[in-house]
Amino acid sequence: MDVIIRPDTASAVKLTARLIADAINAKPDFKLGLATGGTMEAVYAELAAMNRAGQVDFSLVRTFNLDEYIGLPADDPNSYRYYMNHHLFDHVNIDPRNTHLPDGMATDEEAEAEAYEAAMADAGGIDLQLLGIGNDGHIGFNEPLSSFSSRTSARYLTPETYRQNCVYFNPPESMPRRAFTMGVGTILDARRIVMLITGSRKAAIAARAIEGPLTSMVTGSAVQLHPDAVVILDAEAAAGLTCREYCDDAFNNDPKWAAYR
Numbered sequence: 400m401d402v403i404i405r406p407d408t409a410s411a412v413k414l415t416a417r418l419i420a421d422a423i424n425a426k427p428d429f430k431l432g433l434a435t436g437g438t439m440e441a442v443y444a445e446l447a448a449m450n451r452a453g454q455v456d457f458s459l460v461r462t463f464n465l466d467e468y469i470g471l472p473a474d475d476p477n478s479y480r481y482y483m484n485h486h487l488f489d490h491v492n493i494d495p496r497n498t499h500l501p502d503g504m505a506t507d508e509e510a511e512a513e514a515y516e517a518a519m520a521d522a523g524g525i526d527l528q529l530l531g532i533g534n535d536g537h538i539g540f541n542e543p544l545s546s547f548s549s550r551t552s553a554r555y556l557t558p559e560t561y562r563q564n565c566v567y568f569n570p571p572e573s574m575p576r577r578a579f580t581m582g583v584g585t586i587l588d589a590r591r592i593v594m595l596i597t598g599s600r601k602a603a604i605a606a607r608a609i610e611g612p613l614t615s616m617v618t619g620s621a622v623q624l625h626p627d628a629v630v631i632l633d634a635e636a637a638a639g640l641t642c643r644e645y646c647d648d649a650f651n652n653d654p655k656w657a658a659y660r
């Protein structure tokens with residue numbers, strides 16, 4: 400696992416967007432796994448700016464999002480479909496038919512989850528999965544106790560996640576308590592993982608995910624199992640890491656990061 404610490408949020412975001420853009424440019428029919436949340440808004444703004452500047456082309460890219468709230472239609476401003484349209488898809492040259500999220504209004508939840516897994520498999524699997532992390536350590540909506548071999552399915556959200564995300568809803572109590580999410584096993588199948596963690600609020604959970612024991616209580620710790628994972632943090636989010644000296648030394652001197660310094 401590569402852990403890269405940037406001095407501020409803006410440079411952590413820029414590095415994340417550049418890694419994604421370079422990967423797309425190397426393989427135009429790229430299969431990109433996407434995440435939502437406040438952290439990712441700046442990444443999508445950066446990718447949209449790069450697209451406008453002709454630095455990355457989404458015309459053949461296919462996307463699969465990690466998760467979607469159950470019970471919210473696509474046009475609900477709190478649905479992740481709406482978030483993705485608003486923050487990325489409406490601003491880049493992607494074919495909307497190539498963008499995928501689970502359907503939060505699906506009546507047969509098991510069939511929807513199976514169809515989502517099948518769509519990813521038919522596309523040839525995810526080339527790069529972008530990840531954030533929730534306050535309770537979740538990736539996607541894989542709450543504490545989610546099996547590391549779990550697949551896409553409907554889940555019940557924790558009180559911690561409810562407290563973190565209900566602020567976006569009006570009234571807050573209208574936030575759905577259930578969601579579809581790719582499983583931890585689904586996420587680990589991606590050929591590459593890029594995780595972005597920013598802000599002092601995430602410092603403790605970042606340290607548990609990156610340096611702590613593998614545990615389903617912090618599903619973000621599963622990234623330690625992935626053979627090609629890079630975790631990008633700003634200095635505030637990295638404050639609790641003991642590996643900081645090594646991470647900085649590797650980023651500043653390992654030739655594989657030369658283009659990104």
Ligand code: GLP
Nearest residue numbers: 435436437438531532533539540
């Ligand atoms: C939601 C998403 C997660 C995301 C998390 C972090 O819960 N399901 O995929 O990582 O938000 O949100 P934020 O970036 O706002 O802290």
